[in-house]
Amino acid sequence: MPRYGARARRTHEYARGVAVAPPAVVEPVPGNGTTIAFWPDAEIFGTARCSFPVLAERFRQVAFLDRGLRISLTDERPAGEARAVLFRFPDGVRDFVAALDAEAGAALHPNVIGFEREDPRMAGTMEAALLWNGCREERMRGFANSLATAQGGTHVDGFRDRVAAAVTAYARERGLLAAADPDLRADRVGAGLTAVVSVKLDRLEFLGATRGLLGNPDVRVCVGEAVREYLGSWFEGQPERAAEVVGRIVRGVPQD
Template sequence: MSEEATSYDASNIQVLEGWEAVRKRPGMYIGSTSERGLRQMVFEVADRAVNEVLDGRAASVDVTLTPDGGVCVADDGPGISTPLTEAGAATGSGTTIAFWPDADIFGAAEFSFDGLVERFRELAFLNQGLEISLTDLRRPDDSCSVRLRFPGGARDFVAFLDGHSAASAPMDTIAFEHEDPRMAGVMKVAFRWCSCPEKRVRSFANSRPTVDGTHAVGFRDGMRAAVIAYAREQGLLTATDPDFDADRISEGLTAVVSVKLDRPEFEGSTRGVLGNAEVRDCVGQAVQDHLGRWLKDDPERAAAVIDRIVQCARRD
């Protein structure tokens, strides 16, 4: 191969301006040009409206999938502060943003109503007081609509994740909210054990779902420390018995672990793993304190939980 064919210098660099850069590589901004990317576009637009509600400037968010393939996101806040144009009498205030996906980029991909509902349901669970409605008008003869609001917050989220298993739970849901200046943020945690063997633990950072991170590790640390300490105090573990491992303790556990931080630090560009080191100790200590107190205050149910863990450990 000749030197001329392999030469590369500043003259080969192409500078893209404004929206041209976004259209050239849309996956860099919304993850993909598939249905997943379409959903992300809705979430990015809806985040502004959601923040209006969380900041106390609005009461609700309404998202509509329109018959012409567009999306309309509206809130009842004070409105975006842009140059005013007289358009007639108004009956209220708010902001409405509408957009239509470009078929040249997304092809025939369509919004998944169920996928949007799942994410908006998470937001409503994680943010008490937030009300979101989603309406699908794309097929007039088969339109549908849901309104999502959960005053119980993370506690309601745990009940939802449990589904039909909730009736066989050996304990009430432990739920608490705690602000810790060491991590410059607030944690919301809810959990309980059920008789089914599956583990359902969901973690979030600033309302975004995470696959792992220091908040999730801290939760596991706190659970393990509280259970082991109680079991040894009550003689349910002898001096020669090994400590329970985290897998045994989490069998049958349903939990939601959510933190909101002023300065979140994520590992990787997908923001799926929280990296703030101080969060681990903060969450771990809070979970250990709350679970330890519950175990001591309700010895009958505590014994049922510990016995279940002991039996699981013996089977192994």
């Protein structure tokens, strides 16, 4: 009989998507969790050799996108030279933005702006973070259900549009833009911006065959509203930093 507090360990094996046998109870174990053992099929993938750097980068990305998730990767193939990495990021996409900024050569900056929200209108959740710093280029990453959307989509469009609207509104309120001045364009506001916007949806809608362009129409509105609200609150709560950031954007000067 299993001892008090132990749980039954169950195994289930598949081959090419088909169950080899029904789930089987193996032995009692303490605690809980899931372990997946996977062996690539050379006839399907073309090769059975896994790339440690490729897997490590993907697992690192997933750990960023799922705050607090712990992922370890060990390569035992080199005899006596095993490699191992562990990924866990307690601040999720905020840590992602800080890492992207550091990789671009900018100094680590404490003012990463981040928020998360669940919105039933889009049947899902959103998490986003941004930081103005460093060079003039925009570094924007979009994800849907932890999959990179290389071509962007409604989540990225809603994010960029509302960031520009929030910056424009703040600039007008503080007299940094005159009434006759046009609104700040998204590409101008995006200069020096590092950002990650991640949505997790019950139903994904992609445009095109590559699954790189998110098409859910409600996502654009929901993400845009959240960005405008949270960024506006950050501006109000950090007036000195907000005036510095927005002032530099209006003048077209890169962030320090």
